[in-house]
Amino acid sequence: MKKIALLVASAVLAMHAHAASSRPSWVVNQVYTYNHQFAATNSADLATKMSxxxxxxxxxxxxxxxxxxxxxxxxxxxxxxxxxxxxxxxxxxxxxxxxxxxxxxxxxxxxxxxxxxxxxxxxxxxxxxxxxxxxxxxxxxxxxxxxxxxxxxxxxxxxxxxxxxxxxxxxxxxxxxxxxxxxxxxxxxxxxxxxSDSRSSLLSKYTQLNGSARVFQTTSQLVPVSGATYTALVNSMSGYINSIAASKQYAASYYTVKDIRQKLGSGVGSLGKLRYYLLLEGPSSSTSDDVIVEMRQSVSGAVATINNGKLPASSYAYNEGNRVARTLKAQLINADVLAGYTSANGMAFFLHEKSPWQQDxxxxxxxxxxxxxxxxxxxxxxxxxxxxxxxxxxxxxxxxxxxxxxxxxxxxxxxxxxxxxxxxxxxxxxxxxxxxxxxxxxxxxxxxxx
Known part of the structure; x- marks a missing residue:
């Protein structure tokens, strides 16, 4: 009888597992601590995030x-x-x-x-x-x-x-x-x-033709990067390409970087992480089939903070961008062949195609x-x-x-x-x-x- 009573009590506890309480100091501290790590590099997005x-x-x-x-x-x-x-x-x-x-x-x-x-x-x-x-x-x-x-x-x-x-x-x-x-x-x-979406509509949204060359538009959410950052991101491409399985790699010319912008204002939870759009040559020299790749800063995930070590860092080559890429590949059939990872300026990044056909x-x-x-x-x-x-x-x-x-x-x-x-x-x-x-x-x- 005691065992049955214990099981019933446990069931009641699990079904009503959380009595809500006011905890303002704790919540504000959690928000500050998590977001402060991005304050030095992307305060503009953090202001947007808080609003x-x-x-x-x-x-x-x-x-x-x-x-x-x-x-x-x-x-x-x-x-x-x-x-x-x-x-x-x-x-x-x-x-x-x-x-x-x-x-x-x-x-x-x-x-x-x-x-x-x-x-x-x-x-x-x-x-x-x-x-x-x-x-x-x-x-x-x-x-x-x-x-x-x-x-x-x-x-x-x-x-x-x-x-x-x-x-x-x-x-x-x-x-x-x-x-x-x-x-x-x-x-x-x-x-x-x-x-029903198309590559041409995506390119029209974010890019423009400058003579015979396609480049990104410059807007309040598409911001030019410094020369040093531009060079660092271009140099990181070799690591990114090597992160893609050889059987899924395109010709080297496909990954030629034509232009770069920092992307501001996207998402909610990810605001604060650095996010870049890279315009790639794509399958041909035509400007109509250029490809946009999103390159997003990756840090240790929220689950890892409470379950640290469950997924050994060695399983994702000690790169948080690879952890993200591996999750995508693990959870989807026929996953994005442009999903990969690299490092730049001492930070890990996850890369994938900014798909013309993505719809939330x-x-x-x-x-x-x-x-x-x-x-x-x-x-x-x-x-x-x-x-x-x-x-x-x-x-x-x-x-x-x-x-x-x-x-x-x-x-x-x-x-x-x-x-x-x-x-x-x-x-x-x-x-x-x-x-x-x-x-x-x-x-x-x-x-x-x-």
Missing amino acids: TMAGSPFLFYRGTDHVFMQDMATLPASLYTSVQTGYTWLGGDTHIGNFGSNRDSSGTQVFAVGDFDEGYLGQYVWDLRRLAVSMILAGRENGIADADITTAINTMVGAYLDKMDAFKGTGDELTFQLKNGNTSGAVQDTISAGA IDLAALSTAGKPNTAATYLGQALASAHALADQDYDATVVSYSIDKQVTDAVTSKSSFKSELANFAYDYATQVTLDWQAFVAAKNAGTPLY
Whole structure:
């Protein structure tokens, strides 16, 4: 009887894992400490970041993955985890705004996870929790009732678990993709919107012809770099090219740098990290097929701060940009062949194509009750696909388990797990709102935030 009572008490604790509390000093210190590392090199983006995060609890949440992961280290764990599921290769910042569509290297437009900066090993439930909380915050911002948000969360979790169960023992994850033909609603719209884009429209947005040469435009968000920086970035290209598998490398002329700009104002959580756009020659000397590569500063991820050593630095050549690139390659089928890494000016960088066909899910389109629920199925399936691909199927020296099997075996009650996750998400959404209020008060008071 005592054992049963203990199990019941543990279940109640896990289902209501977080009693929200006011913690203004701690939150402000967390924001300052994380962002101060970028203050000397990119204070302009940090000012933008603070103003953006003050806009709403959801935007604050997007900019404070490091706070969320600190809480994951101290809050009660899910009942439905195991030692083995702790080796899931996470996205690490899996909120609803980090899903979208893109053209894979085979030319297929697919819907999938779309951000890899925080990639690291940890408990699969951390990605699910972060996604569920974001669904509450974004849903409330869109005027969706909590009852309908709960339905969507349950749908997302159910789709994730069902897909992991379907992957278990089959290898189906190696071919599963969300496309136009097996999706609907806002997700299908996201796929169609991305497929209708073109390279010419992307080049028109960011570049111009200067005589017979194509160069970047200069705007408030596309800023020329110093001569020293330009030279350092060009010199780093050899390291980048060598980071790409020989079988996926193009001719050397493809990577010829034609122009460089610093890109300001992109993203929320990544604001503060140096971001450059490099205009490359591409497959021919024609200006119509030039390629834009994004080169983004990479630092130790938020998951690593609470799970340090789980993913050995030797597995990503001691370069944080490689950790990001490896996460992308692990979690996607037919991944971007331009994904790679290098170092410049003593910093690590992740590089990938600024794709003409990349399209984020339009959160404003999820503004009526049924739409988030429809999208939730594909969010859960996309996350399951990412987790299941990035296990022993990708690199057994990093993850030696079949994660789809381990997760399926760990979740002994789908209904109880759904309740646990939803209860956690609502409790934590309340905490985020309190933290946001403390942040806004500190910002308005002139408290240094970076």
